[in-house]
Amino acid sequence: MGFTPKEKCKKCAMFYDTGNFCAHLTPEELENLSNESRTATLKRGESFEGEALEHWPIVAISSGVLSLQHLLEDGRKSIATFFMRGDVIDLRRAGQRNRGSLIALSKAEVCRLSVDAFETIADTNHSAQHVIWDNLREQSFLSNDHAADLATKQALEKLASFLFECRYRGSTDLPKQVISIPIRRCDMAEYMGMQPETISRGFRQLEEMGILHMQDLKTVVLENEPALRRIANGARDISHITADPKAKIKILSFG
């Protein structure tokens, strides 16, 4: 924290990614916000909870993945939603009704924003206000989509939807048929209300269908995107996709 605001902020995606909140601030606003705020680096598993969260309820993500987790009495856990670079998490008033805790799913760099400075900006800087507003609305849409997925879809369909969500939210500098999965299998399971075993079986099935290929645990290469889309959309008659004979020869794909 020995940096001047400028240094500390210039390294942060919230500032240098056009379209993110801090990029829309005037130098004075940025300086003020920066002085009043606290950066932090989280390791997987570290969390903001309780009092710390009440005092710093607004968190901007520069890199990594954070999750909002709910815990049941008997230990069942679920990831209600996750946040990535550029998201501004605003949990003001969330404490009142046990809205879960904020837990890092990977190494993450965040900035805990000063509520006062943030409010001042929201009241005066219309362009920044719109960025934050759009982000919050987008989060809300994503949560709704996710709820709808959880409510109706079967395992394979949820998996397919999740892959599209990863592509939609992930960085755009990947080839179009490559999807990077930012979280672990067990986190995917908790996010989608499934077991890790089911996730694993699902990926295998999609590979056997020739729809995709796992380069490694975090990297999916799409081989038949329309088919995956149809599965995600809940088309039930996907039997004709199965057992594509040439799917067996796909060991080539490493070449």
Added chain:
Amino acid sequence: MGFTPKEKCKKCAMFYDTGNFCAHLTPEELENLSNESRTATLKRGESFEGEALEHWPIVAISSGVLSLQHLLEDGRKSIATFFMRGDVIDLRRAGQRNRGSLIALSKAEVCRLSVDAFETIADTNHSAQHVIWDNLREQSFLSNDHAADLATKQALEKLASFLFECRYRGSTDLPKQVISIPIRRCDMAEYMGMQPETISRGFRQLEEMGILHMQDLKTVVLENEPALRRIANGARDISHITADPKAKIKILSFG
């Protein structure tokens, strides 16, 4: 629509309920917003979709229940979230990625707000801005809670959570142990990702356990709220609540 703005608005919960958006406007703001906006009365099943929604993406609810529904290719339907009196639904940019359609679940009175007038107010009236901001954040929390419920909970637990959600969101002028269910069984099913049959069985089970009593299809009388709470929170060892005494010996599980 032959009313002056004042008449039209004075009847509306968005205006006369303290804490709602329109109650925070200056007379001029209200007049301008009112003139540019359109009230409507919806019957169950009626919807805002497509172009109508793109042109009027902001809807304030005066009474009744609206839902955001998603449809899968094979006809499966789900209710991602629902909105009630006082909610301001802001679906700007939702059209881009098929975020579902807005469908009334009951007779509903709404006001489609002018985007321009709304924006102007959001930019200048801080108090109104905070109301709307809080409402959106609350919607987001509710969606997250709901997603977490769908992900981990079993049928009975989801049902219990839903009842608490109804009480939390419903009007406060009911006796504390009475919960009014604002939607139908089949809508509950679509909201919670279950079948109507399962909902029905769940209610029966809760009645048999002596936890609640259905006065009629829309009215629940709580008889053992702590037990319902425990179920909603996912306590698995609820067998001791059951009527039949032989269930008591389950304490074994603690070793």
Added chain:
DNA sequence: CGGCAAGTTGAGCCAGGTCAACTCCGGTGG
């Protein structure tokens, strides 16, 4: 390169989905 957590695979089982028959209730018309 050893140790451990993460992920995968297989076998069996159960909560809740599915299907079909039935009841209940509100509205409508004679």
Added chain:
DNA sequence: CCACCGGAGTTGACCTGGCTCAACTTGCCG
């Protein structure tokens, strides 16, 4: 006022997708 109708809700019997448990393999980090 009642008989009728259709949709909503309920009940029962059966079936299956995905959970569970346990054994195994893989991959990561020091």
